[in-house]
Each structure stands twice: as structure tokens, then as C-alpha cells.
Amino acid sequence: MSPRAYWKGSLKLSLVTCPIALYPGSTQAERTHFHQINTKTGHRLRQQMVDEQTGRVVDKDHKGRGYELSKGKYVEIEEEELDAVKLESTHTIEIDDFVPAEDIDERYLDKPYYVVPNGKAGADAFVVIRDAMKRKEKVALARVVLSNREHVIALKPLGKGLLGTTLRYPYELRDEDDYFDDIPSPRVSKDMVDLASHILDKKASKFDPDKFKDKYEAALKALVKRKAAGKTIEIPEEMAEESNVIDLMDALKQSLGRKKAATPSAKGKKRVPARRNRKRKAA
Numbered sequence: 001m002s003p004r005a006y007w008k009g010s011l012k013l014s015l016v017t018c019p020i021a022l023y024p025g026s027t028q029a030e031r032t033h034f035h036q037i038n039t040k041t042g043h044r045l046r047q048q049m050v051d052e053q054t055g056r057v058v059d060k061d062h063k064g065r066g067y068e069l070s071k072g073k074y075v076e077i078e079e080e081e082l083d084a085v086k087l088e089s090t091h092t093i094e095i096d097d098f099v100p101a102e103d104i105d106e107r108y109l110d111k112p113y114y115v116v117p118n119g120k121a122g123a124d125a126f127v128v129i130r131d132a133m134k135r136k137e138k139v140a141l142a143r144v145v146l147s148n149r150e151h152v153i154a155l156k157p158l159g160k161g162l163l164g165t166t167l168r169y170p171y172e173l174r175d176e177d178d179y180f181d182d183i184p185s186p187r188v189s190k191d192m193v194d195l196a197s198h199i200l201d202k203k204a205s206k207f208d209p210d211k212f213k214d215k216y217e218a219a220l221k222a223l224v225k226r227k228a229a230g231k232t233i234e235i236p237e238e239m240a241e242e243s244n245v246i247d248l249m250d251a252l253k254q255s256l257g258r259k260k261a262a263t264p265s266a267k268g269k270k271r272v273p274a275r276r277n278r279k280r281k282a283a
Contacts, residue, residue, distance in 0.1 A: 007146060008118055009091030011155075013129050018122030020093070022144075022164060025112030032220040087145050093153065093164075098138040104154060108167045115155060115162035130157050141167075188248075195252040202256070 005021040036045040049058045065082075066074030117126040133140060133156065140155040144166075152167040227233060 009093060011129065012092055012094045016125050016129065018125035019118040020115055021118040022113040022115055025114050032217060086148055087150050093142045093144045095140045095142045097141045099141060101139045101156060104139065107173055110166040110168050113164040115164045130162055133157050192249060192252060195256060199255050
């Protein structure tokens with residue numbers, strides 16, 4: 001069964017328009033999911049909405065939306081009132097700007113979508129827009145209404161189609177200074193940085209997502225399979241925490257496969273034979 005389009009509409013560049021469809025570019029369908037169950041009966045549990053003051057279950061007719069003005073004080077917003085600010089879904093992605101891909105801060109990237117021509121009628125226009133973007137090596141910035149909210153979406157060529165990625169708004173990002181300001185600035189030697197650079201060179205490779213293995217997901221599947229077969233699950237013992245106290249230079253050298261820096265010891269010292277010492281004293 002072919003995937004179902006998440007959104008259908010038109011892509012517009014100036015006077016050029018073509019029908020398109022958006023398909024989600026990611027999925028969690030293959031991830032292991034659990035349900036809440038009653039351990040006495042084995043039956044699945046269903047969640048209910050409960051009034052936090054009375055403890056009573058609230059029926060569907062009395063469920064509503066409220067915005068918290070202050071602690072425990074809400075202003076009720078009716079569904080019809082939300083329609084007053086509802087954006088008109090024009091089903092058109094209109095390109096506003098073209099920017100270099102490197103100009104887009106990765107923190108703004110949100111959800112990926114595959115953009116394809118919807119039918120053969122607009123395929124020519126779609127290919128023209130796609131190939132022009134390839135030639136200029138630009139990313140298009142456009143606006144699209146999804147789930148009643150307007151999103152900025154970045155479009156760039158990907159194979160025979162386009163990759164559309166919705167972008168976060170600035171107010172959705174936290175200020176990095178709130179987290180980075182307390183990072184100390186110790187002085188490190190050039191030798192240490194050189195060693196670290198060599199490690200980077202040794203581990204240099206090309207990006208290959210096929211190398212990514214979700215070990216936890218694999219372990220979950222194996223656990224479920226063993227439990228379903230009636231086998232016992234052995235609980236591993238807790239590992240002792242390793243000390244964080246390390247010699248940074250030694251750690252860098254060992255990472256490169258070099259031997260740990262030698263430290264003076266009684267065994268390591270060269271001893272002069274007693275006979276030679278006596279000769280020197282006699283002289």
C-alpha cells in the first residue's frame with residue numbers, strides 16, 4: 001500500500017505553479033511500543049480525564065480548553081473562538097526567498113517532508129523549479145499552513161524530488177548563553193590540541209546513516225521475544241562507576257595507540273654496578 005499524503009496543494013514560484021503532495025519523511029512505526037496493562041487481568045488500560053479537584057471522571061461534553069492566567073485560574077476558550085484566529089488554508093506553498101543552505105542554523109530544523117509532484121500535469125513545472133535550485137545551489141524558504149498553524153518551510157532538491165523541512169520560530173529556541181556562560185576557559189597546551197587533532201584525522205570518515213545501530217531497540221525486541229517464549233530475563237548487576245580523574249595527555253596518547261608516558265620508578269632507574277662505583281671512589 002502506497003503511503004498517504006499528509007498535505008496536498010500547490011507549489012508557487014512567481015507565476016509558475018504546480019500541484020504537489022507532502023509525505024512525512026520520518027516515522028516511529030518500527031519502534032517498539034508498550035501499552036499500559038492491568039497486571040492482574042492482562043487487559044489493556046484506558047486513560048480517562050479526571051477533575052483534579054473532585055476526582056470525578058469528566059465526560060466528553062464537558063471537556064474544553066483553558067489558558068492558565070495565574071495558578072489555578074483559567075480563561076475558557078471555545079472551539080468557535082479559535083476559528084476566529086484560524087489561518088485560511090490556501091493549500092499553496094508560495095516561495096518567498098532563496099538562501100544558501102549554510103545560512104540556515106541547524107537548530108531551526110524541525111520535521112522533514114518529501115515533496116513530490118501530484119500527478120503528471122505539473123511535473124514539468126516541478127522539475128524546472130527543482131533543477132533551477134540545483135543549479136544555483138539555493139534553498140527556498142516558503143510558508144505553509146499545517147494543522148491550522150503557519151510554518152516556514154525550507155525546500156531543497158533531494159534526488160528526483162524536494163526535501164521540505166519545517167523550521168522552528170526564534171521564540172521556540174532557547175538562548176545558548178544560558179547554558180554556555182558557565183563553561184570555564186582553561187589554558188590547554190598546543191601539544192594536547194595537536195594530539196586531539198590527530199585523533200580526529202584517524203577517525204575521519206564519510207557520513208553513513210546505515211552505520212547507526214539502535215542497540216537499545218534491538219535489545220528491547222530480543223527481550224520481548226524471550227519473555228514471550230517463556231524464558232527468564234536475567235537482570236544485570238550494576239556496574240561500578242569509573243573514576244573521572246584522568247591524565248588528559250596520557251588519555252590522548254593512549255587514544256592514538258601510543259604508550260603511556262613513562263614515570264620514574266625504582267625499577268626504571270639504571271643502576272651503576274658497585275664495582276665501578278668503588279673504582280671511582282678509589283680514584
